[in-house]
Amino acid sequence: MKLEIVNPVDYPQWDEMVLATDDYSFFHSSSWANVLSASYNYKPAYFALIKHGKLLAALPIMEVRSFLTGSRGVSLSFSDYCEPLIEDKEYFKVLLDAVISHGKKSDWKHIELRGGQKFLSGKPESAKYFGHALLLSKNDQELLSGFRDSTRRNIKKAFHAGVETKICTTLQSVGEYYRLHCMTRKRHCLPPQPLDFFRNIYDYIISKNRGFVVLATYDNTTVAGAIYFHFGNRALYKFGASDDAYQHTRANNLVMWEAIRWYAHNGYLTFCFGRSDCDGEGLRQFKKGWGTVERNINYYKYDIGEDKFINTIDAEKSNCTMLLGKMPKPILQLTGQLLYRHMG
Template sequence: MEINTALTEKRGVSLPFTDYCDPLFADGVVFKELLGDMIEYGEKSKWKSLEFRTENPLSSIPVSFQFYGHSLDISRNEETIVSGFRDSTRRNIKKAEKEGVAVTIDRTFDSVREFYRLNCLTRKDHGLPCQPYIFFEKMYSHIIAKNLGVVILATINEINIAGAVFFNFGNRVIYKYGASDRNYLHLRANNLIMWKAIQWYCGQGYQRFNFGRTERENTGLLQFKRGWGAREYSINYYKYDFRQRAFVSDHVKVTGLHNRIFRMMPIPLLKIAGAILYRHAG
């Protein structure tokens, strides 16, 4: 798909706003045979870059940047799944239950709106602008309202303290977004949400549970995801620069000055910044 904005210039991405999307080929087709045609198209369209995001490596092409992915087999019974959890993960689930954290699985727009509130808190903590409200409206109408996803909220004393959004298609599930109120992190609600999601989708007959993309430098999130006994793999990003006529390294800095600035902003300003900037992402 083509992204064309004044801020980032024109570029091709397969596929915007996805963690990865492996190329689909008929039998006998080799990726490099099509690459020349794609580069030719990008040159004619005046693209700045062409980007591929894959789980499976593209042969003979240097990787520009890598993330981690985690995939859990949930086709087994619950007892077998739990046996693969790290001890600390099981303890955190029990702690949340002992503290009285309640979890609800929902597909209503009210749950999406409440997740949006929690997401704004989390984005501020991370020094990032909030995704636009309309983004979540579209996510609801095109995905969740069509039974292709759920919102799971964790509550204590009638206060929503954490939430997550999951998408599902075929026999697979992906943990897409997570958010929480940092004042309640000690209750380990995120662990209980993840377990209830795994448990629910397992009961619905799904087979693979994907934890989404994680930056290699994000040690805290990696530790959380590694606690569920999932298979860890690399997600490979390939970026062709039309000015250099070559695939280039594209290391992304996790933190910087902009993060500190966004962290100091009040949430209403972060919402405005997100509405302006998010359309340039992907």
């Protein structure tokens, strides 16, 4: 057994080794590493203990170098969660110590972990979220019976209103989704991710049969869409967007139902709805309405200079959001293109 710093982008056995672990997710895959490194020029440094071709432990890190926000190691950038792939607590200590040592030599300001609470009990959290996951069944009625009445009604409402959904795997469908994505981010006073990020999602995920787009049309207009990823037998809802003018059609519900049915019928076992902010009660209730199991997702930040885990608060977040919300959509898109690589 030896400790290696692996780049999954050029490590042929990486995905196979990851899929043999218990806590794997799509975010551990080489596909996601490819998207992050190609989109933002991050350097993958996945700390791993490997023995005879078996992955005993892994702590994935993306090295982010920014003149605006400083250099740091993140596990993993733009990922809802990324649990360390570790069963033995002693292995976690070995890998974390190695990451800290590497960070000191590389002049990182800090290390961010998006998961790992079972190893970090008693340490201060830097952020808290909710996660929601649905256990899948191949039987539609069994799935529907676990949904809230309101969720089932909204699916029926969309269907009877004439909303139509389609699963797509073309670059054109990604572009159509991106149009809705920019509208939705503007509505929430947030810059959209760069278009190149979504093109890389197509190149490294969708075109490789690890994801797809679901688009909903109403009266010959695309009114809602979502992007889904899959890895092993686990599915993930990553991005969703819609035209608010057609919110009354409940197209978002039919989009989600189309994806859930596809994954259930194709043998996937779990469907993850991603993370939700603790103060986002509306989104939280939407996800709970699908019969999901809720869990806590904790993030941690290790300050290299102070040599300890610290608690952080996003000061002035609301003021910044208000300012972004007043920007015209083209300026907001340019802001995202310029700033996202510094935010990971």
